[in-house]
Amino acid sequence: MTNPLVSLDKAAKQRALSKILKKRRGKFEGNSDVTARRLEEEVPETFYHFDKFAEYQQIKMHKAAADHFLVNSPFFQVHDGCARDTTWIDGKEVINFGTYNYLDLNGNPEINAAVSNAIERYGVSASASRLVAGERMPHQSLEQALAKLYNVDAALTFVGGHSTNVNTIATLLGGKDLVIHDQLIHNSIKQGVLLSGATRQIFPHNDWKELDGLLSRSRHRFEKVLICIEGLYSMDGDIPDLKRFVEISRKYNVLLMVDEAHSLGVLGDTGKGLAEHFGIDPREVDIWMGTMSKTLGSCGGYIAGSRALIEILQYSAPGFVYSVGMPPALAVGVEKAIELMLREPERVSRLKSNGQYFLSLAKEHGLETGRAQGFNVIPVVTGNSLHAVRLSHALLKEGIAVSPIVHPAVEENQARLRFFITSSHNENQLRYTVETVAKLIKEGIPQQAL
Ligand SMILES: Cc1ncc(COP(=O)(O)O)c(C=O)c1O
Known part of the structure; x- marks a missing residue:
């Protein structure tokens, strides 16, 4: 079908276009109340109110689920001081496995x-x-x-x-x-x-x-x-x-x-x-x-x-x-x-021996460490997200800070605690941690709010 505007001269085209535009405008200007109502009806609130966004609803759902299962959020915990082998949470110094400070260079x-x-x-x-x-x-x-x-x-x-x-x-x-x-x-x-x-x-x-x-x-x-x-x-x-x-x-x-x-x-x-x-x-x-x-x-x-x-x-x-x-x-x-x-390559070799030590102890205690090869990242797979969060809270009470990694970062049945090992951890810290994780898992992870 040919466009009817094509056959018109420039002035006629202009007139025809402004007529069309006026007609369109009239649709909205003729009865503004009706138009506003129609627009409101046509555009769902989920498109223009942040608190109705699907993304926000999902966050709220996760929070409600956490309340239902009586667990505090493990996210955005406030720490004090420099992130090293230990960190400060709520005024208490705890062993820290949540830092990337692999060679203890932050704070040097x-x-x-x-x-x-x-x-x-x-x-x-x-x-x-x-x-x-x-x-x-x-x-x-x-x-x-x-x-x-x-x-x-x-x-x-x-x-x-x-x-x-x-x-x-x-x-x-x-x-x-x-x-x-x-x-x-x-x-x-x-x-x-x-x-x-x-x-x-x-x-x-x-x-x-x-x-x-x-x-x-x-x-x-x-x-x-x-x-x-x-x-x-x-x-x-x-x-x-x-x-x-x-x-x-x-x-x-x-x-x-x-x-x-x-x-x-x-x-x-x-x-x-x-x-x-x-x-x-x-x-x-x-x-x-x-x-x-x-x-x-x-x-x-x-x-x-x-x-x-x-x-x-x-x-x-x-x-x-x-x-x-x-x-x-x-x-x-x-x-x-x-x-x-x-x-100072001894930092690198210390990190390696710490990783190997932690991994071999974890295996001795029957912990599920997945594919870890004994370097700086060693997971302990707990199987589901709720277990990982509860275990992380329980460990904090025992003086050990380690982050849970939950779905969707990993598959739901692969939820885990992720231990970042550094060159500055010492044997006592590593041994105490593995023994405590193993003990808590054996005793059954606490069900109550922590
Ligand atoms: C493999 C990988 N690449 C890139 C990044 C992003 O790095 P950054 O946290 O420095 O932005 C990360 C963060 O953890 C990572 O693990």
């Missing part, structure tokens, strides 16, 4: 002093995007230190670890591409894929054979393909066979990205991570990603790799171009943390 006096001096010089903010407003020496110096750590050309820092993954993936991939990731990959990678518009495929946890099969069937359908794995899985504490993943990435001409959030400072003799653990040249991996919120004791994320990769991100990742740079004082702190990690 040498780092604190360097950061204090940097605050005197730079204040506490970078105040604008580095691209347009300029950067400070600590940004460049930290990025050089990160590139050196990975033995790659260059590195780039972002203000958040989560946003590093989101921005990197969304910048590098698009609608004709594929991201294929481990089943247990972190949320930030999934969010990046969603934003990128790339197709997403999942391979079973650590199963490089399945990955090989999937790529053999689907590689040809896509332009760029990115494999995403973690250096050490944050819920389970196990590691991938990096050699196999490198081989596969070369076999199919695809990119390989490793998220080292939980493996930097933990794996390898000097804490350099997964590549050091396997004795592999880090240049075999296309994208190294890490966070500065864990071993490095601060906040932010980084990407390390080839010069071209870093320049693409520097000039086009929205979370870098249109966002502020990390505070220079924090960059100084992170660089100091890297220096200390390399200067």
Whole structure:
């Protein structure tokens, strides 16, 4: 059907259009009460009142369920002091398994002093995007230190670890591409894929054979393909066979990205991570990603790799171009943390022996530790979310702080307590904890409010 407006001259078109618009406006202006009522009827409150949003209703439902089962919320607990092997809750010092401070670098006096001096010089903010407003020496110096750590050309820092993954993936991939990731990959990678518009495929946890099969069937359908794995899985504490993943990435001409959030400072003799653990040249991996919120004791994320990769991100990742740079004082702190990690490898070996000790004790006591390999992350699987929350409350009463991980972070039958082990825990703390967990589980987890 031809558009009747097409055959009209310009003035006639104008007249016809304003007639149509007037008619439409009249519909709403003619009887405003009726219109308002109709609009109200047509648009459900769930679309414009936050307290009616489905998301909010779900939070309320979880709170009601917690009240029903007589458990206090384990979330947003207030702690005092620096998060180390112990922490302060309600004025009481308790053994702490809820911190990422794997090498006890957060709170280190040498780092604190360097950061204090940097605050005197730079204040506490970078105040604008580095691209347009300029950067400070600590940004460049930290990025050089990160590139050196990975033995790659260059590195780039972002203000958040989560946003590093989101921005990197969304910048590098698009609608004709594929991201294929481990089943247990972190949320930030999934969010990046969603934003990128790339197709997403999942391979079973650590199963490089399945990955090989999937790529053999689907590689040809896509332009760029990115494999995403973690250096050490944050819920389970196990590691991938990096050699196999490198081989596969070369076999199919695809990119390989490793998220080292939980493996930097933990794996390898000097804490350099997964590549050091396997004795592999880090240049075999296309994208190294890490966070500065864990071993490095601060906040932010980084990407390390080839010069071209870093320049693409520097000039086009929205979370870098249109966002502020990390505070220079924090960059100084992170660089100091890297220096200390390399200067004092005994921190890394202490962390390893603590992890092994905790795991072997837990096994001796019959605790279900899943796939944990005895590094910094060791779960004790309780089976359901309510058990995990109750056990966590009961342990706090015994002087042990450990977070429950509940559905939807893990499958409902895989709810767990997640123990983060650090280099500063001592044998007594570890033994007391395992014995107490085992005792509480044996006695039956208390049912009453804790
Ligand atoms: C594997 C992984 N990647 C990325 C992140 C995000 O890092 P950040 O907490 O520094 O934003 C996390 C956070 O825990 C993580 O576990």
